[in-house]
Amino acid sequence: MEKKHFEVIIVGGSYSGLSAAMSLGRSLRKVLVIDSGLPCNRQTPHSHNFITQDGEKPAVISAKAKLQVDIYKTVQFYNGLAVKALQIDKGFEIETESGDVFTARKVLFATGVKDLFPKIDGFADCWGISVLHCPYCHGYEVKNEKTAIIANGEMGFEYAKLISNWTKDLRLCTNGKSELTLEQTQILKNHGVLILENEIDSLEHNEGYVSNIIFKNEEKISVKAIYAKVPFEQHCSLPEELGCEINEQGYLKVDFMQKTTVPGIFGSGDATTQMRSVALAVSSGSFAGAVINKELIDEDFV
Known part of the structure; x- marks a missing residue:
């Protein structure tokens, strides 16, 4: 060599x-x-x-x-x-x-x-396209759209506060039992953030552009963008x-x-x-x- x-x-x-x-x-x-x-x-x-x-x-x-x-x-x-x-x-x-x-x-x-992506079918396919990590990089393009956050606890609370600057049509998906405090839960509700505790099964998407979050109980919600910290x-x-x-x-x-x-x-x-x-x-x-x-x-x- x-x-x-x-x-x-x-x-x-x-x-x-x-x-x-x-x-x-x-x-x-x-x-x-x-x-x-x-x-x-x-x-x-x-x-x-x-x-x-x-x-x-x-x-x-x-x-x-x-x-x-x-x-x-x-x-x-x-x-x-x-x-x-x-x-x-x-x-x-x-x-x-x-x-x-x-x-x-x-x-x-x-x-x-x-x-390191979670075991959610479609998550990796949407990463960087409609599953986003940074509102400063991509938030303007999905401003005022129906948006979800996948996070829990203190991170979920702070992330929801941050993203609410770009859209008020916001739901926090804790992907399991919420770890938010009672005070955090009430603050988010007061600001119109919907908290969903169902476990996520998959993301429906078209070439990386998400349309629905599918939960393990077979319920689903439509969204245009998702924020997640992995x-x-x-x-x-x-x-x-x-x-x-x-x-x-x-x-x-x-x-x-x-x-x-x-x-x-x-x-x-x-x-x-x-x-x-x-x-x-x-x-x-x-x-x-x-x-x-x-x-x-x-x-x-x-």
Whole structure:
């Protein structure tokens, strides 16, 4: 296996990784971007709340970004999956699924998270299309529509409060016995939120656009949109294998400079924050690239 050395390896070539690559390319750094081509929003029809790109298809944004990054000739791309990582003298070693090995002084993980869907038939098919995670990203497009929230307890209460800004035609599906307090229940009822405790069986939809929620007791309700927060795991286990800490929420722990708990390893994008949006992923990647470049300068300027 031939080893090739770079100053920086970026694992993850979606919005955050590409943004970091541009920042580093413009800093004349020799960079390798390793990407397996599976962004978490790959079935989302349109991206929103990103100035100059509002309403654009996610794949169009990333393709344009890659073309622009490719202008910087010190940046190279590798299509594949990073499967092994080692800390070596003066840097890190990354091995891909194909057996290629690369080394670098610094590594940035912009690898995102993997959503874990509930056992509700049709849920995964609708995810990112009509089953939504973020009203700031998609709420405007379904404003004032008949909307459901799948959540319970404190999360369900706070989520219902939030979504009520975009629609008053709202029902909270607790998918089982409600865990709301009596006070929370009364507040939601006072604001016209219908609370449904039946367990959900499936979602009726047409190519990802939901029409009905079907309950296990065979009752159903019609809806145009559903909001849900689902559990997740890190899309890539390599940061943990290298010793990087994961915080209590399950995100890669980084400081305000996008540095992980392991010197020389950085994190950006959805892997590091619950604020999942293209705009914020781009911002954190750009900043991480600048910080990495400054760290390399400081190390060399002795």
